[in-house]
Amino acid sequence: MTTTEETHAVTSQRSTTEHVTVHPAWLPGAASAAVGRRRVVVAGDGALVSTVAAEVAAAVASHGGSWTRLEAGAGVADADLVLTIAEADDGPAATPDAVVQAECDESFRFMRDAGSVVVEAASDAGLLHGWFHVLRLGEAAFDGPDADEKHAPAAALRVLDHWDNVDEHHTMGQVERGYSGGSLFYAHGRVREDLTRVDEYARLLASVGINSVAINNVNVHAREARLLTDDLMDVARIAAVFRPWGIRVHLSVSFAAPVTLGGLATSDPLDPQVAHWWVRAAARVWGAIPDFGGFVVKADSEGQPGPFAYGRTHADGANMLARAVAPYGGLIHWRAFVYNHRQDWRDRSTDRARAAYDHFAPLDGQFDDNVVVQVKYGPLDFQVREPVSPVLAALPRTRVALELQVTQEYTGQQKHAVYLGPQWSEILRFSLGDGVVSNLATAGGFAAVSNAGDDPFWAGHPFAQANLYAYGRLTWDPSLDPIAVLDEWIAQTFPGSPVEVGEALHAILDRSWETYEMYTTPLGVGFMVRPGHHYGPDVDGYEYTPWGTYHFADRDGIGVDRTRATGTGYTGQYPAPWCDVYESLETCPDELLLFFHHVPYSHVLHSGKTVIQHIYDTHFEGVERVEAMVTAWEGIAGLVEADVAERVSERLAEQLRSAEEWRDQVTTYFFRKSGVPDAGGRRIY
Ligand code: GCU
Numbered sequence: 001m002t003t004t005e006e007t008h009a010v011t012s013q014r015s016t017t018e019h020v021t022v023h024p025a026w027l028p029g030a031a032s033a034a035v036g037r038r039r040v041v042v043a044g045d046g047a048l049v050s051t052v053a054a055e056v057a058a059a060v061a062s063h064g065g066s067w068t069r070l071e072a073g074a075g076v077a078d079a080d081l082v083l084t085i086a087e088a089d090d091g092p093a094a095t096p097d098a099v100v101q102a103e104c105d106e107s108f109r110f111m112r113d114a115g116s117v118v119v120e121a122a123s124d125a126g127l128l129h130g131w132f133h134v135l136r137l138g139e140a141a142f143d144g145p146d147a148d149e150k151h152a153p154a155a156a157l158r159v160l161d162h163w164d165n166v167d168e169h170h171t172m173g174q175v176e177r178g179y180s181g182g183s184l185f186y187a188h189g190r191v192r193e194d195l196t197r198v199d200e201y202a203r204l205l206a207s208v209g210i211n212s213v214a215i216n217n218v219n220v221h222a223r224e225a226r227l228l229t230d231d232l233m234d235v236a237r238i239a240a241v242f243r244p245w246g247i248r249v250h251l252s253v254s255f256a257a258p259v260t261l262g263g264l265a266t267s268d269p270l271d272p273q274v275a276h277w278w279v280r281a282a283a284r285v286w287g288a289i290p291d292f293g294g295f296v297v298k299a300d301s302e303g304q305p306g307p308f309a310y311g312r313t314h315a316d317g318a319n320m321l322a323r324a325v326a327p328y329g330g331l332i333h334w335r336a337f338v339y340n341h342r343q344d345w346r347d348r349s350t351d352r353a354r355a356a357y358d359h360f361a362p363l364d365g366q367f368d369d370n371v372v373v374q375v376k377y378g379p380l381d382f383q384v385r386e387p388v389s390p391v392l393a394a395l396p397r398t399r400v401a402l403e404l405q406v407t408q409e410y411t412g413q414q415k416h417a418v419y420l421g422p423q424w425s426e427i428l429r430f431s432l433g434d435g436v437v438s439n440l441a442t443a444g445g446f447a448a449v450s451n452a453g454d455d456p457f458w459a460g461h462p463f464a465q466a467n468l469y470a471y472g473r474l475t476w477d478p479s480l481d482p483i484a485v486l487d488e489w490i491a492q493t494f495p496g497s498p499v500e501v502g503e504a505l506h507a508i509l510d511r512s513w514e515t516y517e518m519y520t521t522p523l524g525v526g527f528m529v530r531p532g533h534h535y536g537p538d539v540d541g542y543e544y545t546p547w548g549t550y551h552f553a554d555r556d557g558i559g560v561d562r563t564r565a566t567g568t569g570y571t572g573q574y575p576a577p578w579c580d581v582y583e584s585l586e587t588c589p590d591e592l593l594l595f596f597h598h599v600p601y602s603h604v605l606h607s608g609k610t611v612i613q614h615i616y617d618t619h620f621e622g623v624e625r626v627e628a629m630v631t632a633w634e635g636i637a638g639l640v641e642a643d644v645a646e647r648v649s650e651r652l653a654e655q656l657r658s659a660e661e662w663r664d665q666v667t668t669y670f671f672r673k674s675g676v677p678d679a680g681g682r683r684i685y
């Protein structure tokens with residue numbers, strides 16, 4: 001038996017980095033109290049077992065318990081909690097040499113017998129997940145009836161994408177669509193020297209099961225491209241910080257890198273010199289970072305280079321890269337977000353919603369095994385309400401990943417309190433073709449754009465932390481109830497708070513996605529945001545631009561006809577029953593009506609209201625709901641820490657101002673278009 005003194009410092013209290021006091025999010029010191037006052041044993045080998053041991057050491061040091069570290073296979077002493085690697089027939093399943101193995105078994109068993117708990121995992125990564133499971137349960141881990149539960153993630157890949165630019169003076173800001181300050185990874189045009197916050201961030205992500213992170217923007221500019229070459233050792237430093245938390249690092253790369261970085265005349269995927277350039281690039285990357293995850297590619301999309309320039313398909317492009325990284329077990333995350341962003345608004349036959357399916361469905365079966373085709377949840381672009389993308393069901397012989405957006409680009413930009421768990425849950429559980437979406441994505445897993453930055457609250461709005469938390473939890477287990485997930489987040493973030501705090505937070509957040517939808521774009525029509533930055537209302541903002549998003553409102557009606565009978569035919573991309581459900585006005589759900597149909601303002605919804613009255617009512621009610629959020633918050637602001645109270649109050653004030661602006665612009669716009677007065681006689685300008 002050996003007892004090890006662990007020195008690794010675990011962030012359990014507020015840390016101070018570069019003069020910023022950082023909020024501990026859902027892992028404050030109090031979170032480890034239940035474990036920290038008990039007798040704990042950690043047993044087994046593997047790099048991540050040392051991480052677990054360091055966590056346990058810090059917890060017992062803070063809360064007065066005791067702990068022991070045993071070698072693998074040693075007899076387990078009397079303890080309240082034993083965290084151990086399972087003995088496999090062929091020896092312990094720990095991962096060797098600190099290398100996180102590709103898609104290792106991350107499962108763990110949780111056993112409780114008369115108040116004593118044993119967590120047994122197949123791998124050290126599994127043990128880390130098991131540790132955080134116990135931490136999340138707190139006292140309840142030890143309190144309940146005897147149990148023997150198996151926990152395993154729904155998919156092996158659970159990724160966060162950072163849209164971070166190295167250059168902080170980039171026109172799109174340092175974090176494209178970032179609302180939480182600067183990048184956690186880069187400062188002053190290079191990778192940060194001090195990666196303390198990356199370590200804290202990695203711990204937060206590990207605690208909710210995230211196991212991969214792409215560290216740069218999918219729009220790869222010249223400065224970011226060099227991460228693949230000149231700055232590779234800095235990427236290796238970042239990977240070294242993520243590694244003890246079981247998280248692999250990925251890079252976004254430009255399809256034109258052989259030209260822009262390599263000086264070749266072409267990046268044609270079928271040119272042997274191009275393929276060779278990528279083979280050498282991959283050898284350099286995996287030479288420096290043996291557990292590197294792979295590349296993310298945005299090709300032929302919004303101005304990014306791609307295989308179309310050479311008359312090649314996206315399978316040609318993805319497979320060429322896949323073969324370069326295959327010897328290392330590397331992956332290519334190839335995004336399906338491909339559409340014509342230079343269309344003419346006068347051309348009504350082109351429908352952006354159709355584009356991803358039209359490009360990718362014919363390629364099913366042509367992608368190599370280590371290509372993951374990453375599909376946004378809807379056919380447009382992370383709107384508050386879209387139908388689930390039919391592409392998810394159109395590629396049965398391809399590894400498909402579902403892409404979500406944790407950063408609130410179109411959902412209030414972390415100024416508005418919008419808990420997205422219910423939206424994601426609805427998408428994950430949606431039944432499409434051969435299965436529910438979470439099952440369709442099992443082979444490719446889940447990806448999402450991160451909402452974290454160097455803001456002291458990580459996500460700008462303290463409540464936006466709940467979205468980061470929920471993304472991890474729901475992609476580990478898509479069957480979880482998003483409101484129960486929110487409850488977990490509240491319990492951990494505000495431990496020991498009076499019961500009113502939890503009640504008020506539920507009152508504010510449970511239906512906040514629906515509330516946001518009410519005061520912004522109605523009935524699935526989408527956009528209506530200010531072009532460029534995408535914050536605030538501009539009903540006609542995109543109506544006459546080349547980006548291809550329209551509502552077609554005139555004096556008689558509104559909506560986009562995407563039917564097979566008279567419209568763009570988009571409904572035909574869905575398997576049964578949705579191709580018919582969406583096609584018919586009788587069966588199309590109200591919340592998606594204007595996505596699929598152009599109807600008169602007098603059209604009566606299933607709810608019994610006309611479209612125009614629905615627009616008026618939801619916009620007024622949406623603002624009233626935000627007023628109620630403010631009131632609920634005022635009731636408890638004095639019960640939470642002062643900096644949290646101040647930040648939330650400031651954000652809620654802006655949410656209310658913005659919601660009123662949305663209400664007034666949208667109701668006025670449609671009153672002026674339609675001439676139909678509000679039956680409620682409320683103020684319209
Ligand atoms: C949206 C977003 C862009 C982003 C793009 C993408 O269009 O506004 O900033 O680059 O999505 O997903 O690639």
